[in-house]
Amino acid sequence: MPQRHQHQVRRRLRDNVSRWTQPRDVxxxxxxRTKKHLSAKEIYDTLYSTHPGIGLTTVYRTLELFHRLGVVQKVTSPDGQSRYQLRSEGSQEHHHHLICIRCGKIIDYQDFAEEELKLVGKTEQVLSQKHNFLILxxxxxxxxxxxxCRKETQKS
Amino acid sequence: MPQRHQHQVRRRLRDNVSRWTQPRDVxxxxxxRTKKHLSAKEIYDTLYSTHPGIGLTTVYRTLELFHRLGVVQKVTSPDGQSRYQLRSEGSQEHHHHLICIRCGKIIDYQDFAEEELKLVGKTEQVLSQKHNFLILxxxxxxxxxxxxCRKETQKS
DNA sequence: TTACTAATGAAAATGATTTTCATTTTCTCT
DNA sequence: AGAGAAAATGAAAATCATTTTCATTAGTAA
Structure with a gap:
């Protein structure tokens, strides 16, 4: 992620939050710094070497905050954890996921964006009316x- | 769900399982009997009035079994529970979901099946090769x- | 009916996430 | 710069869905 964009995001967050703190910044x-989807625990582990004072609780709270502010995308993985990823610049990078049901690994893809957009747009409009559902x-x-995991499944 | 189909499903299960037991049947x-997506707890609660002897553990094990045999669809909801639904007859009833992020309610829809199928088929083929991923x-x-939940969110 | 062993149920364990509450830190106002 | 108010934090306990363990029960094939 370009530095420039990180600064934009930070500014956007600071403006929507009453205090900007060190844990939030870290x-x-x-x-x-990553393109991966990280779990709270993974972020905590990364943090720990340089900032052992920051607690896992704060990681959760911060991720939830960023998610609420629309800066972070949250994916509920079938392996039972949530994973988080910073949204990228602009809507052109909209993407979806391949999720491993065994280890929870998430791979992004953004092929077929055009076709998908058409289908989703149409579907969204019809469904939100039909079921009186606010689609977010x-x-x-x-x-x-x-x-x-495919290899490991074969072994056992 | 028509009785006929339930019998088909039961037969299919019995053939792929070493013992057919009362909990599994119940x-x-x-x-x-439902079209909803039920959580393990909801199924247990329903069970409890008529079969208080059946434990929650067995509900989990049975749902996992049915899911592994492809008879039940499992959805990981963002509210932290999994929900289960019997697959319906034939592939023509393939459907997708509107999920409430607040209460976990799941609504099925099956509009745009044709267009979706086209997009998904193409995407699946490309992705499985590109990322060496077995898509299930x-x-x-x-x-x-x-x-x-929309109304309740406004109140608070 | 019997014997084998899969399946079950209760209780304990696990693991992710949330809550509680006393303490620390940020930020605003002097 | 300093003081005070309130937001934010961290540690520990609580919660909640799900899984594991293990002694007991109950399908089923002979």
Whole structure:
């Protein structure tokens, strides 16, 4: 993620939060430095080497905050944890996921964006009216086994 | 769900399982009597009045079994529980979900099946090769607030 | 009916997330 | 810069869904 964008995000967060704190800054930094979807625990582990004072509770609270402010995307994985990823710049990078049902690994993809957008737009409009449902987000996900887990499943 | 179909499903299960037991029969019956997605706890509560002897553990084990045999669809809801639904007859009833992020309620829809199928088929083929991923299932879901939760959110 | 062993149920364990509450830190106002 | 108010934090306990353990029960094939 370009530095510029991280600064934009930080500014946006500071403006919508009553206090900007060190934990928030550190967590944002970690999210900005990766393209992966990280679990709260993974972020905590990364943090721990440089900032052992920051607690797991704060990681959870901060992720929830960022998510509430729309800065972070939250994915509920079938392996029982939530994973978080900073939203990228602009809407052109909208993407979806391949999720491994065994280890929880998430792979992003953004093929077929055009076709998808058409289908989703139409669907969203019809469904929100038909079911009186306020649609805030959508996911397209493919579930299965990643390369590594496929091999390990064969062994056992 | 028509009786006929429930019998087909039961036969299919019996053939793939070493013993057919009362808990399995009762749980299948509950699943067959509803169109909703039920959580393990909800199924247990339903069971409890008529079969207080059946434990929650068995409900979990049975649902996992049915899911492994492809008879039950499992949805991981953002409210932290999994919900289960008997797959309906034939593939023509393939559907997707509107999920309430507040109460976990799941609404099925099956509009745009044709267009979706085209998109998903193409996507699946490309992705499984590109990422060396064994794709077993896919979900399209819209996340938001159901009518009830939308009202309650306004209050607070 | 009997014997084998899969399936069950109760209780304990696990693991992710949330809550509680006393303490610390940020930020605003002097 | 300093003081005070309130937000934010961290540690520990609580919660809650799900899984594991293990002694007991109950399908089923002979």
């Amino acid at each position: 967590i944002l930094d970690i999210l900005a 987000d959508h996911n397209i996900e493919f579930l299965g086994l990643c390369e590594k | 749980i299948l019956d509950i699943l067959a 299932d896919h979900n399209i879901e819209f996340l938001g607030l159901c009518e009830k």
